[in-house]
Amino acid sequence: MNKYEKLRAKKNQALEGAKQDISNMQTVASESYRVAKVAANAQNIINDIDKKFASVTKLDSVDVKFLFFATALQCIRQYWLTNDSLRVGDQEASKFVKKYVPISLAGPVPYDAFKKEGFIGNTGISGANHRYTTLGHDPLLGWIFGTANILTDTVTKNNFLLESYNTVLVGNEYKICEATNIGHIFLESVDRVQKDYKDLILAVMKHAVHLASDAFTTMGLPIPIINSLSPDLSSKLLKNGIDVYSVTRGIAVSSFINMLIAAIHGLFYNPAQYSSREIYEVKTRKILSYSNSIASASNVIYVAISASLGNESALKQLDVGGILVTIYRLITDTKFINQVKEEFLEKEFHTIVMGTDYDF
Structure with a gap:
């Protein structure tokens, strides 16, 4: 290669480099213009992504069938499991416990006392109200006061x-034979436990057995805190079967239905149709929140109308456990959906801003 050809090769190489630089500058300018355009229309782009998310997560015909099925199951549960259903009488519960539990644990407890022996004062405790006027029957506080009552053969009122x-x-x-005070009860309880810690174990076990036997009876156990x-409100709730048993039962069965629906609906997930499992979830x-809300709303409306028409037992139909599950689902599901939506918006917007890859 002579000198002239070498110079021409260098010139061509320089021209190619210049062309590449110009092309790169055009690419940068074009990309800058595109990003500036994205920034200027950010709100519109976000709105479009928002609409896309709504479209992707919109309930289709299969989802609607699941919604109706889930709602039907919840309504059937409300109709079948009323607050006063699946209960036993006090005598039946007592016989059952005595049949399978040692007599040392199945015997009577002092906080069931309402009759008097050589005491003429007015205690305010009766057979009809002792479940909600004595602390021993409180599902939470009873573990302290009820156990202490068993250790000391006493009864403590809920006031x-x-x-x-x-x-x-x-x-x-x-x-009931005489008055005492809570301070003396606790001191005597501590003294007895110090002498023999096994007394505490037996007292706790006896209290647990008694609560378990009372829970499924017609009168039931009052709701803690309330x-x-x-006590007056607790009395009204108990008379309508709204107690620990009916509420926890409602929560358990309603939650089981939700788990069943979620599991079956999850089997219809198609990876080719949805970008992630979270999007499908x-x-x-939505199905769970909507079905629970519809069922709870219809239950409240039914109870309200029945009560207004003079049905005194209307509250026995109130699905307190299901309502609590509905509130929980609305809070947790809304939080989850918002989180997934936020991640979807960020991912889509990032893709739009970054555009396609280019090489300088």
């Missing part, structure tokens, strides 16, 4: 002064 009474075992039931704040969560 500000914590009125307490000594009891005496007459035959097969405890009867029972402490307002948004639809599942």
